Amino acid sequence: MADIAPAHLIFYILLSYLVAAFCLNYALTIADRRAASRRSRRTWSWLAASALLGTGLWLASFFSLPAKGLPLAADRPLMIAVLIAAAALFGAHLLLLLDRNNRGEASDSLSGLPGRIAFEKSLQQAISNAEGDGLPFAVMFLDLDRFKNINDALGHDVGDHLLQTVANRIRECVADKARISRLGGDEFAVLFRPGLSKDSLLLAAGHLLSDVARPLFFGETEIHLTTSIGISMYPTDGESPVSLMKNAEAALYSAKAEGKNTLRFYLPAMNDNLRESVLLETDLRKALEREEFYLVYQPQISAITGQVVGVEALLRWNHGKKGLIPPSDFIPLAEETGVIVPIGDWVIRTACAQSSQWQKQGLPPFRVAVNLSGRQFLNKGLVPFVKRTLLETGMDPSNLELEITESMTLDIERSFSTLRELKQLGISISIDDFGTGYSSLSYLKSFPVDCLKIDQSFVRELLSETNDRSIVSTIINLAHSLNLRVVAEGVESKEQLAYLASFGCDEIQGYYVSKPIAEKDIPCFLKRSS
Template identity: 40%
Template structure:
């Protein structure tokens, strides 16, 4: 009766572990201690097993028995292992005469043991280990004691499984929490964790009077590295950058990754703003050293913006935004440098942001317009095509020329949707004039931002198919400076466009001081001589010589030559004398709306 009561009390104690944080080891230790109060034995031990009888946990009521538990694993035999393997209890009332465990039994006797009784720990149709009960004199267990031993072994197994499930759940929760606060590529804190640390840093600064600062780091021309070496190399570079930045910072600083190639450093408890500048200089200097990526040396630079916490502007969003604004100014200055936010930069950034928002709305609401400047044949004066020129019909400022919004569009990436809109509108215009011009062609300007996008050729192909436009009737114009700054991506894009069948032209030729033989590198069809050279025709011998040389070489290469910016009769006569094929300029026609082109065609002999 007493035994049943003690067993019941022990089972209740085990039940309480369900509502506690008892570890697996804690449950085992509790079992080996309390089981001695229920079953008349002198010692107890327990082992949890894994695959191939690997011992994961062991516990015993004293150190000698703990050695005995481990001894069975060492020897590969013993009653505990046998109970685990067979799922049946194993009773050895006298180790001195036992012949089943010839290696184990003598060693156990040497340690002062005389009898051992092992019970499998069963749960969910399997076994997770076994419990051993020991006597220091030969003897047997009553059936009631053996039953109690098996009950305790099975109950302990159930609670251990519960503890394992709880531990696994907690580990999963910790892992999910960690992932929610860290960047998966670099393992750095992400924006969420950065916000939290900035908030705490600002709170501390109010008490300690230390100065928190935020450094916003953006890698210069990272996209070019990513595109030329591949995304895998790009990821390796980001990891290497993160490691180098981490080694550069002070122990208490926080380094976070907040975007593709954007990192933010929180410098806590600075003495003054000058320390933040010193840190930014250290960052730019370290990142300017080459990286070894996939056996190839890669050189990059970084632009760093600095924001110092100040009264009224201490929120994480404000500090990060200010540092981002300052970084953008550093990047505008050519990159590889740092800039500290000030009120002038804030005002300029706010103005730029308003301009970007207005331009985005303009694209979405259809405020873009096209005008067309005719392109004439020099030999016969007939219209051979038009150049499509985009304008922004601003609701307050009227019609804006490209120079007033295209630079912003290129900086923000809005040039991509604007460029696609222009190409679509050009294809529609071709339908309008295709029957009125023999072999018509419409020229569209293309920016470096568009050309360096890997999906640009496919986008052009899609538009042409959508409008059933002959590719040869579309001329894509690329400025000479874009070609000279090419890292290989522009040439690849031009080659893909050439395969589509569009006409390609170098615009503003001569402004980039391009070597004439450089033309052979690019799969172009036309050269458009810049107006700055055309302006001097007939009056400046050097300009005349340059235009003549460019024309002759282009013809030798099988290229068509277009003279831009013809504004006088003398210039028109001279472009004919040097052999230019096509011409455009205010002397012949200003850019016109579609209706104006209709009227011009109708007024010209042989046109319309």
């Protein structure tokens, strides 16, 4: 076998390095293809030229390889060429990595907007400029409401499409008066130019709320998004990037806590509320093991006969130190943090066990309705868990009703499959808060559901609002045309009951019937109502 000259050995090492570097960078660039810049394309041109040069020299040296190495005189030009190729390749590789790193700091590959680091630098520059001219400016944080539910239901491709669309809408709305960045996930930041009045900021924020709320389409799927907005002002709400961003985020959380799809300017008390929310989340994660949760049951009666036909299980939290925590305070937090899944499983198991206990006490059979959270419904383990729970508690499946909301059915195919599997267990399904979401009637008729529950917002104004009466009547007629049962929630008066009965509503639930009561009081209530 011929001896290999040192120059050739270097060529072999170079070529191996070239191939490995080329493959690695190709994979990284494919992953980051949406953010490709002119500079990275120039760098790739250098890499390609280096590859051609190195390969050509290697082939030339291979075909001129002597039996026992090249003479020294012939080695010198070859070694010089090797060094040039190595320097070109190393330089191009280094430029590419630096380019990718700089772009990673400066921009977000999905939306094409500047990223968090670039935003912080712009904010620091704005503060430095404001110290000279004295003009105030605003920092705005936007966060999409319930985006994770949509992302989980429809997939990350749809989620990415939505984020890109929202980024474009924000650009169109405020690009002439602000710098826009994507901080990560579904959170965006807007740095407004100095000197804008509060009225101008309110107008811009209002336009953003309405623009984001316009329907989005992915194929044939229509999706409705909203956003919450928090605003902090320099210098009144902070004089550093950290304080301004922290306070804009506190205002954002306040907007979410107050119902979402709204905006809030920062107030000092908001940081206390945010701190309280963090502490509440910590306690929420421990509430199950501390056995601080319990269930109450709100009766449902026939609108015609007045007989009890079912109860709805409702979750309550008796905090060890703070006492009763309103569901409106902890359930959204549990949903957001994911703690709702184990809590929801506990609710199903407890309600099923209680139903079996009532049957053992000789009570007549009646439905027990349990609300499913969005995360529970999307959990692949839901159906096996329900099946196992029914077996372990001995509950008759026909007595269990699971309630979902319209927003959980965005992924039609997945929703249909889950609902069908649940129905095969022998349980019933109802759509809660019907009329407040965006159900497609063409899919509703094919969904394996048994009941529609009219949201209490329509029932509340039933006596005074003609529109609400029309909506309620339409929902009842629609449900009956699909052979579905109808339950009206939030009934608080005899007059409301009379209207609902005249429309043909099947069942009612609300304080006119009974407030939610403890499980030990259900037997007495049944006896009185019969």
